[in-house]
Amino acid sequence: GENVEQHPSTLSVQEGDSAVIKCTYSDSASNYFPWYKQELGKGPQLIIDIRSNVGEKKDQRIAVTLNKTAKHFSLHITETQPEDSAVYFCAASINSGYALNFGKGTSLLVTP
Amino acid sequence: NAGVMQNPRHLVRRRGQEARLRCSPMKGHSHVYWYRQLPEEGLKFMVYLQKENIIDESGMPKERFSAEFPKEGPSILRIQQVVRGDSAAYFCASSPRSAEGPQQTQYFGPGTRLLVL
Numbered sequence: 001g002e003n004v005e006q007h008p009s010t011l012s013v014q015e016g017d018s019a020v021i022k023c024t025y026s027d028s029a030s031n032y033f034p035w036y037k038q039e040l041g042k043g044p045q046l047i048i049d050i051r052s053n054v055g056e057k058k059d060q061r062i063a064v065t066l067n068k069t070a071k072h073f074s075l076h077i078t079e080t081q082p083e084d085s086a087v088y089f090c091a092a093s094i095n096s097g098y099a100l101n102f103g104k105g106t107s108l109l110v111t112p
Numbered sequence: 113n114a115g116v117m118q119n120p121r122h123l124v125r126r127r128g129q130e131a132r133l134r135c136s137p138m139k140g141h142s143h144v145y146w147y148r149q150l151p152e153e154g155l156k157f158m159v160y161l162q163k164e165n166i167i168d169e170s171g172m173p174k175e176r177f178s179a180e181f182p183k184e185g186p187s188i189l190r191i192q193q194v195v196r197g198d199s200a201a202y203f204c205a206s207s208p209r210s211a212e213g214p215q216q217t218q219y220f221g222p223g224t225r226l227l228v229l
Contacts, residue, residue: 032216043220102154
């Protein structure tokens with residue numbers, strides 16, 4: 001089946017530093033790429049998404065970039081804070097439909 | 113404005129029993145998705161439903177699993193004759209509909225953690 005690869009699996013940064021998480025996908029028909037934050041014992045929370053007709057999108061400290069030619073997209077978190085600590089998942093739409101393929105997640109730890 | 117609601121939050125079943133997981137989408141949302149998450153794994157798509165319709169069940173195991181979204185009431189994911197390998201977190205998501213058709217943005221519930229003894 002189509003895959004979404006996510007790296008790194010764990011990431012530790014100091015408060016105030018930036019964090020970057022990268023994903024690649026294989027389905028050339030994918031056209032929607034959301035990012036979710038999951039805290040322990042909770043459901044995934046949508047933090048930002050991007051569609052294939054856009055190369056970059058920013059929302060305060062969070063930005064996402066998409067390179068459709070290379071089939072990869074990245075999440076950038078600037079000025080990290082301890083409350084950013086969580087597991088982050090990237091996802092890509094299956095074909096151009098509504099179901100999502102998820103990466104395996106990145107466990108981000110922000111130390112004070 | 114309540115988010116996606118799932119119950120129960122935790123469910124313990126013995127092998128061979130049935131598990132019923134319920135999902136109420138956000139108000140105004142008519143599209144429901146079910147995903148399964150194994151420990152330290154990403155979410156795996158199972159099924160996509162609209163009211164009274166299964167749109168895509170390509171991720172559902174062929175046996176023992178079924179899903180419905182009736183005209184009235186929550187969506188139900190049903191697992192018959194559970195086995196230990198069914199132990200996982202099951203998440204439901206919902207999405208709204210726009211004038212152009214269903215939107216892709218999905219909002220997730222808190223999940224049901226199923227443990228099969």
